[in-house]
Amino acid sequence: MSRPTLVTGGTGTLGRAVVRRLRSRGHAVRVLSRRPRPPGEPGPDRVIGDLTTGEGVDAAVADVGTVVHCATTNGRGDVRAARLLTEAVRDAEHPPHLVYVSIVGIEAVPLSYYRIKLSCEGIVAGAGVPWTIQRATQFHDLVARPAVAQRRSPIVLAPADVDCQPIDVRDVARRLVELVETGPAGRAPQLGGPEVIALADLTRRTLAAEGRRSRVLSVPLPGAIGRALRSGGLLTRDHAVGEITFDQYLAERTNATHERRH
Numbered sequence: 724m725s726r727p728t729l730v731t732g733g734t735g736t737l738g739r740a741v742v743r744r745l746r747s748r749g750h751a752v753r754v755l756s757r758r759p760r761p762p763g764e765p766g767p768d769r770v771i772g773d774l775t776t777g778e779g780v781d782a783a784v785a786d787v788g789t790v791v792h793c794a795t796t797n798g799r800g801d802v803r804a805a806r807l808l809t810e811a812v813r814d815a816e817h818p819p820h821l822v823y824v825s826i827v828g829i830e831a832v833p834l835s836y837y838r839i840k841l842s843c844e845g846i847v848a849g850a851g852v853p854w855t856i857q858r859a860t861q862f863h864d865l866v867a868r869p870a871v872a873q874r875r876s877p878i879v880l881a882p883a884d885v886d887c888q889p890i891d892v893r894d895v896a897r898r899l900v901e902l903v904e905t906g907p908a909g910r911a912p913q914l915g916g917p918e919v920i921a922l923a924d925l926t927r928r929t930l931a932a933e934g935r936r937s938r939v940l941s942v943p944l945p946g947a948i949g950r951a952l953r954s955g956g957l958l959t960r961d962h963a964v965g966e967i968t969f970d971q972y973l974a975e976r977t978n979a980t981h982e983r984r985h
């Protein structure tokens with residue numbers, strides 16, 4: 724029988740989709756999380772651990788065939804996490820294939836989180852373990868977030884003249900599971916969503932889907948970050964392979980909210 728797949732961050736936005744896809748394809752799945760599974764909630768095996776302290780990491784990696792690394796601390800802790808995880812993978816009796824999820828355009832856009840992602844890519848690629856790096860564009864959930872975060876405001880701010888190519892986590896999960904099945908690929912082809920749309924327009928669509936009348940105010944982002952974003956730093960037009968559109972995502976989200984309320 725093939726060895727299980729470990730999903731770090733298997734409780735997160737992408738990780739949950741990866742876990743679902745793996746299970747639907749018949750893979751045995753293990754999740755690394757800092758929290759125990761809530762009582763009564765069904766789901767795969769869970770190892771409790773913390774990638775920034777190293778707690779539980781060796782146990783999580785033991786006997787797995789692949790690690791899909793979806794966990795993120797959304798900051799500096801990611802570098803330490805990547806280091807601890809790659810060491811655990813290297814020290815395993817049969818080192819598993821390590822798949823790291825990264826972001827399109829991280830060398831073009833000088834955001835601090837993107838610098839951290841670049842460092843993590845370097846750690847994964849240089850660790851002497853079987854590896855794959857999969858870069859993707861922004862997830863639909865992330866793009867819909869500014870409108871959610873400014874929920875009470877009659878005016879919602881969005882960066883002016885910035886295009887985005889959002890992708891659904893189910894499309895990313897499908898690719899990641901293909902990589903689990905085909906094995907180490909080094910730098911895999913980038914993964915972009917099906918459409919390029921202005922961020923301000925995506926915010927307007929999110930507001931409309933939520934039945935809100937707030938006005939979207941486009942604000943130019945200053946400095947090098949603004950310039951990089953305006954010149955298409957987040958895009959990968961030649962890899963527009965995602966299938967699920969942002970409007971589909973919004974419609975499904977609206978239906979799910981409606982069903983929960985009725």
Ligand SMILES: NC(=O)c1ccc[n+]([C@@H]2O[C@H](COP(=O)([O-])OP(=O)(O)OC[C@H]3O[C@@H](n4cnc5c(N)ncnc54)[C@H](OP(=O)(O)O)[C@@H]3O)[C@@H](O)[C@H]2O)c1
Pocket residue numbers: 731732733734735736737738755756757758772773774775776792793794795796800824825826827858859860861862863865
């Ligand atoms: N969001 C985007 O638009 C986007 C686009 C391209 C690539 N990516 C990349 O895709 C990956 C997944 O992003 P996401 O948005 O799905 O993340 P997310 O929803 O914020 O989930 C983060 C996950 O990380 C886990 N985690 C956080 N700190 C941890 C720690 N110290 N030890 C162990 N686990 C920890 C959390 O698990 P517990 O709380 O259960 O411990 C959670 O499941 C990230 O690498 C991100 O950079 C994101």
